[in-house]
Amino acid sequence: MLTQQAADDCRAEIEDLHRFFVDWFRAAVPADDPTWLRLDEALAPSFEMITPDGVVERREPLLARLRELHGSQDEGFAIWIEAYDCRLVDERIIVATYEEWQRRAGVVRGRLSTVVFERYPLAPYRVRWLHVHETWLAAGRAPARPAP
DSSP states (O other): OOOHHHHHHHHHHHHHHHHHHHHHHHTOSOOSHHHHHHHHTTEEEEEEEEOTTSOEEEHHHHHHHHHHTTTOSOTTOEEEEEEEEEEESSSSEEEEEEEEEEEETTEEEEEEEEEEEEEOTTSTTSEEEEEEEEEEOOTTOOOSSOOO
């Protein structure tokens, strides 16, 4: 059964982790181990992601690549989340979908993301990421709200 608390936890985790990405890519946070733990601890050991281009990325190579991208974006870079939906699969697994919009070098592009979370009581929002699958949204489609 999906509780409002579980749905709220998933949404908070999605939004908070994407805020971390913005801060990381803009170098608004230090590139040190304590800061990096936010991402490292959010992803389950078996985490994998399928990118919008169909590439399967395993946890460790993905983390290594992302760590190197600290400071790779300017102040105009933004990520925001829209069209969030969450549902429970069972008492251990929660599935959510959301639109992730990015503004990079003045260009706005969106992707539809499906995330599989496992309940994990030690995490700040009581969930951690098991799997993400992203698909590009149609070219020319505009987000429902403007970039932050």
